[in-house]
Amino acid sequence: MAHALDQALRIGPYTYRIRSELPELAAPVASLYGAFPKADTNSYIDFDVSLSPVSGRPGGTPRAIFRFDHRDHFAPVERRHAFATLEWGMNWCVSVHCNEYLKLHAGVVATAHGAIVLPGVPGAGKSTLCALLGLNGWRVLSDEHALVTPGTLDVTPIYRPISLKNESITLIESLHSGATFGPRIVDTHKGTVSHLKADQHPDTFDPRPVTVRAIVFPHYRADAEQRLARRSKTSSFLTAAYHAFNYSLLGTGGFEAMQTLIDGVPCYDLQYHDPEWALRAFDYLARGEGGA
Template identity: 35%
Template sequence: MFDATLHIPPFNVRLRSPFAAVRRHVHTFYPRSVLPQDSRVFIDFDIEVLPGRGLRRVWRPQARFLLDGAEPFFPLPAAQAAPMFEWGMNWCVAQRPMGWLVMHGAVLARDGAALVMPGFPGAGKSTLCASLAFIEGWRLLSDELTVLDPSDGLLVPHPRPISLKNNSIGVVTAFPGAHLGPIYRDTRKGTITHAACPPASMADAAQRARAAWIVFPRFEVGAALRIEQISRVEAFTLISEQSFNGERMGGPGFDALCAMFDHVTCHELVYGSTDGGLEGIRRICTP
């Protein structure tokens, strides 16, 4: 049984699993995150990835995700145990940290200024996020989750592997410094894999950033580059739709999101290639 405590900023996670694929996933993507066994730290998430029960251990084997002993969603095929850990972590962060506002979106930073790219399905967010991290040298705060601390108005880094699917896998494979893990086929998201977070981003995970740009990217094959500045009101409405816990946070979450918009410019970006997406971000984020 693999049993380790991981510091995945800003959280401490206890992970237990008998699946060799889960152990390899941790050693591949979180090699410096494993804490000494005698560490006495507060555990934010107590996670188990376990085999299915009864016949499901041998007939069409399954993997189950448990948080604090409870099973929040249905099992998946055992071959998907490692990505199940990543999907389960997303669920944990979206559901648990009541003191922070959590939204679906990628966050990268440069010189303390953060670029937020809210994530709509099929928009190409993860591919553009990877290209900014590996080609342009932006610091990755998170590929999936925008975490805003209402107490200081800053974005909290949560660096983890970049989730890639389908056509984006071949694109990111060619990026300099990109290290991809195993490919998983026939998942609920299609064919997926993960790209390791750049080491420099992991090393700087204690450095928060202030939002400066909010960009809603949309990839369209062969499309000419289009950049349109939009109002903060429109952007606020769109990003509110991507909030996981805004309603539960109530007034403090609403106020924190309003305050974040005091410092940002907002754009929609349509692009038809990686080079086009990067050029669009350069134009938007150049002072």
């Protein structure tokens, strides 16, 4: 079958080849990935992924399946969830491979002074913060993976559109009416999902590592006091290890990499609900007033 979509894109340190016969994927990929550097035909393809229609019962719900290396790894999904599934599949490629880095489940943002890593469980608000910061002049390195080179404070950028869920979509839309979103995808296992283009910073596609300057554990609390507080190294280590994809896989290497990271930067808890307040807290951190 002819592919409505067939592109090789450089995404952080990796090259993805993305193919699909689904015509409805062409528009969101063009709008959200249009600015990404293209790989040439002589490139090494790290992740060969596709989204294909699957035949089902006549008259049944149309379905589609994500494939990596031309193989099924997940059950088919409803076709209307195809774009979200492509995005999740592309995350999964990094989550289960790529052990050359200590990988934290974290957003990563940066200014000229360095990067801030935001580890957090889903719902802690890391994607929302990444979106807010990205639309306010910060550089977004990732809303999903902090790729830390073991033994260093280097984090490697792997920018992709930010995946926002439910109320976060309305919040960002209300604050930035001109923001570019992908399709709004309803009734997924995470509720409503939409992807925000957040590559406005001129260095977005610079592949070089950035030095981590602080670690901030975000906690979105609708009706609690807002505060930015130092967090102990021990509890930061434990929580960051809990939010890592491959901390235990890396064995002693993972322990040492985490120790270098946590020892090297100040760690904070950020409890927030007001976006303006959160932006001020990050500006404070960016100015280096938090101290190391």
